[in-house]
Amino acid sequence: GENVEQHPSTLSVQEGDSAVIKCTYSDSASNYFPWYKQELGKRPQLIIDIRSNVGEKKDQRIAVTLNKTAKHFSLHITETQPEDSAVYFCAGGSYIPTFGRGTSLIVHP
């Protein structure tokens, strides 16, 4: 099955800085790469996703890039704000997603 690795496990930034979280995957057949955000005490929710036929997707302050050759994809958050503090999960796989271990992002005011 799919193996998804996510780094770093913890990321601490100052408000206004950028944050980058990276994931690698193993299954060449994977073609859908979502990112979920989990705020403290809440359920994971989709924030952005990318399909394998594009290399980059943006939505306001967040963007995801995909390198199919290298089998990695990244989440970029610009101008971070305290409300961006959460755990972020990447996922890969074909029919049933396999999740990375998560990145705890802390944005200091």
Added chain:
Amino acid sequence: EAQVTQNPRYLITVTGKKLTVTCSQNMNHEYMSWYRQDPGLGLRQIYYSMNVEVTDKGDVPEGYKVSRKEKRNFPLILESPSPNQTSLYFCASRQEGRRTEAFFGQGTRLTVV
């Protein structure tokens, strides 16, 4: 409102006492799955189902059972819970296909003493 509903939200039980965590979705999704979330380990898949009467093991199925008799429901059964099953559990559902978003339930925090 489209949603995935889990019950109960919190449960404290004793070792060996059978329990069931229910999961129901109202989006007519074909795919449903159960995850457990433990610190540092992320979301690990327990079981998944791609349709009624079709279930399969995920990465950590030991000690758990599931059933999918109806499309909307996917209960998780712990026949003889043990303390190492203390965890936060999430049910998720997804529309059929390879490129669709997963919708999660609110989570069930289980403590086995």
